Amino acid sequence: MKLSLRIWRQKDRNTPGRFVSYEVDGVTPDMSFLEMLDVLNEDLTTRGEEPVAFEHDCREGICGSCGFLIDGVPHGPRRHTTVCQLHMRFFKGGDSLTLEPWRARAFPVVRDLVVDRSAFDRIIQAGGYISAPTGSAPDANAILVPKEAADTAFDAAACIGCGACVASCPNAAAMLFTAAKVAHLNSLPQGQPERDERTLNMVAAMGREVFGTCSNHGECEAVCPKGIPLEFIAALNRDVIRAAFRRRREPLHVIGAAQHPAHEDVCESNSAQKESST
Amino acid sequence: MSESLRNDGRVWVPKKKGDTRRPNDIPESERDYYLERRYPSFGNLVPRDVASRAAKEVCDEGRGVGPGGHGVYLDFADAIARLGLDNVREKYGNLFEIYERITGDDAYRVPMRIYPAPHYTMGGLWVDYHLMSTIPGLFVAGEANFSDQGANRLGASALMQGLSDGYFIIPATVPDYVATAKPEKVDTSHAAFREAEEDVRRRTDTLLKVDGRRTVDSFHRELGRLMWDNCGMARSDASLRRALAKIPELREEFHRNVRVLGTGEELNQALEKAGRVADFLELAELMCLDALHRAESCGGHFRVESQTAEGEARRDDANFCYGAAWEWAGQGQPPALHKEPLAFEYVHLAQRSYK
Numbered sequence: 001m002k003l004s005l006r007i008w009r010q011k012d013r014n015t016p017g018r019f020v021s022y023e024v025d026g027v028t029p030d031m032s033f034l035e036m037l038d039v040l041n042e043d044l045t046t047r048g049e050e051p052v053a054f055e056h057d058c059r060e061g062i063c064g065s066c067g068f069l070i071d072g073v074p075h076g077p078r079r080h081t082t083v084c085q086l087h088m089r090f091f092k093g094g095d096s097l098t099l100e101p102w103r104a105r106a107f108p109v110v111r112d113l114v115v116d117r118s119a120f121d122r123i124i125q126a127g128g129y130i131s132a133p134t135g136s137a138p139d140a141n142a143i144l145v146p147k148e149a150a151d152t153a154f155d156a157a158a159c160i161g162c163g164a165c166v167a168s169c170p171n172a173a174a175m176l177f178t179a180a181k182v183a184h185l186n187s188l189p190q191g192q193p194e195r196d197e198r199t200l201n202m203v204a205a206m207g208r209e210v211f212g213t214c215s216n217h218g219e220c221e222a223v224c225p226k227g228i229p230l231e232f233i234a235a236l237n238r239d240v241i242r243a244a245f246r247r248r249r250e251p252l253h254v255i256g257a258a259q260h261p262a263h264e265d266v267c268e269s270n271s272a273q274k275e276s277s278t
Numbered sequence: 279m280s281e282s283l284r285n286d287g288r289v290w291v292p293k294k295k296g297d298t299r300r301p302n303d304i305p306e307s308e309r310d311y312y313l314e315r316r317y318p319s320f321g322n323l324v325p326r327d328v329a330s331r332a333a334k335e336v337c338d339e340g341r342g343v344g345p346g347g348h349g350v351y352l353d354f355a356d357a358i359a360r361l362g363l364d365n366v367r368e369k370y371g372n373l374f375e376i377y378e379r380i381t382g383d384d385a386y387r388v389p390m391r392i393y394p395a396p397h398y399t400m401g402g403l404w405v406d407y408h409l410m411s412t413i414p415g416l417f418v419a420g421e422a423n424f425s426d427q428g429a430n431r432l433g434a435s436a437l438m439q440g441l442s443d444g445y446f447i448i449p450a451t452v453p454d455y456v457a458t459a460k461p462e463k464v465d466t467s468h469a470a471f472r473e474a475e476e477d478v479r480r481r482t483d484t485l486l487k488v489d490g491r492r493t494v495d496s497f498h499r500e501l502g503r504l505m506w507d508n509c510g511m512a513r514s515d516a517s518l519r520r521a522l523a524k525i526p527e528l529r530e531e532f533h534r535n536v537r538v539l540g541t542g543e544e545l546n547q548a549l550e551k552a553g554r555v556a557d558f559l560e561l562a563e564l565m566c567l568d569a570l571h572r573a574e575s576c577g578g579h580f581r582v583e584s585q586t587a588e589g590e591a592r593r594d595d596a597n598f599c600y601g602a603a604w605e606w607a608g609q610g611q612p613p614a615l616h617k618e619p620l621a622f623e624y625v626h627l628a629q630r631s632y633k
């Protein structure tokens with residue numbers, strides 16, 4: 001089948017971008033969306049035009065590299081599906097689709113559909129670890145893990161850090177991502193020694209980036225390819241309060257840090273970014 | 279799909295060649311559960327090299343399923359009947375979901391179609407007992423090194439080696455190195471740095487300047503095909519020599535005819551890929567050379583000349599009981615072979631049998 005694509009082309013962070021239209025032919029229903037872009041890129045290269053940059057690695061929905069907006073929806077129209085797992089059988093010949101990168105101030109465009117998500121890395125660095133004795137083999141089953149805790153941690157760990165939650169949020173907030181990362185380790189016995197520190201540090205790290213503030217729209221949950229539920233955000237809020245009390249810190253101080261980039265500011269910059277196409 | 283699925287799934291193909299009926303329409307009596315038949319005691323749990331080869335054999339016989347005939351069924355009907363749907367979902371739900379995304383099929387109701395594919399290379403960078411490479415201070419942990427993987431990769435081996443190196447070895451050896459090494463103060467004005475930088479620049483410029491007619495992907499695909507056909511699940515002296523004749527030709531064409539657009543100043547994915555494919559062209563040649571010199575079958579390395587009467591891998595311990603470490607001898611030079619003898623203290627060498 002043949003498709004019409006309008007794709008965001010942008011040379012680098014400082015050069016203004018624009019939409020360019022392409023036709024791609026020879027697409028088969030069993031191709032993935034990224035394989036369809038491979039076909040386009042082969043064709044562009046042969047014609048002497050630079051290929052479209054997009055991120056990908058595993059192409060099986062587990063690494064979190066891929067992701068862009070298809071007709072305004074992160075990862076496209078299928079629920080719980082990354083673009084690499086989205087197959088062309090869900091489209092028909094003649095469809096015209098608009099592809100653009102995540103739009104959020106915290107995720108500046110690197111090139112075309114590729115954005116810089118290192119803000120996520122800095123949040124993980126702030127608390128995505130546990131202390132573990134190393135050097136000699138620990139006894140098996142020395143730490144018992146309740147089944148429920150293991151399941152919760154596993155569900156939270158399903159977050160692949162793709163950034164769709166931020167891209168879909170009218171505030172460009174990173175709450176669902178941060179909540180999943182905090183819950184992953186906070187749910188497990190191994191995560192208890194640093195539990196409060198982790199919560200406060202990761203929330204503070206989120207506050208230092210230019211994400212907006214959560215106002216419970218729930219768009220993140222709707223687009224998350226891994227089905228991370230909003231409950232994790234509620235759990236994060238509980239953990240922040242718990243940590244603040246247990247560590248006898250002022251809760252307002254922490255929450256203030258998370259809210260630091262003014263809500264309107266981020267909203268405006270998002271929509272401004274869309275219009276001015278930079 | 280993950281190999282863990284073979285814990286509960288049963289592998290089969292139709293007994294008849296070219297049977298195009300839907301899997302659920304093929305009665306039990308017309309199915310060949312070939313792993314259970316050939317390996318009654320291990321059945322579907324034979325190691326992956328054995329399972330892969332067996333899948334290849336039944337497909338080569340013309341009994342493969344699905345379009346193209348490169349597939350065998352992995353069937354969960356019995357597991358669901360025995361354990362219940364919920365238990366199967368609990369254990370393998372995420373894998374079934376991946377399968378559904380790719381194929382659009384519900385594997386709880388129709389068997390999966392699977393086929394072996396290359397996944398990792400076995401082996402890796404040479405390291406010493408401290409996991410330090412031949413470059414002082416450069417440690418290599420996890421599957422990037424050669425230390426734990428032998429001729430076969432077993433289930434969850436990436437995780438296993440990551441954990442054992444990360445928990446038990448690196449925490450002792452890296453601090454030891456840092457504590458005893460006396461590094462001089464270096465910065466980017468160091469001659470070695472400038473040399474390396476110049477090297478990278480030269481390499482990048484060379485790739486950008488070729489401006490040929492073929493895309494990087496087309497070379498990558500051709501090389502992949504060449505390796506699949508000649509250095510795949512079954513290799514022979516003849517197929518390896520064929521590959522060793524073709525790879526240098528392909529490499530020569532790559533450097534003469536590849537097309538990489540853009541510059542090296544901004545993100546350029548085609549340029550990144552070109553660098554990697556250039557590396558693959560070197561590595562592929564080394565893999566074929568290694569496979570050619572090892573005239574025995576061992577684990578995933580199946581030399582058709584070296585098999586038992588039943589078609590199983592036959593090792594030659596008298597001549598090949600060593601790990602082969604190949605030393606890079608410089609551009610255009612054949613690599614040098616270092617043999618690392620294998621010593622067995624507790625478990626002794628024997629012919630594998632999964633019957």
Ligand code: SF4
Nearest residue numbers: 159160162163165224
């Ligand atoms: S929470 Fe979901 S949408 Fe957000 S980064 Fe994780 S996987 Fe992606």
Ligand code: FES
Nearest residue numbers: 057059064066084
């Ligand atoms: S490429 Fe890894 S999740 Fe899509």
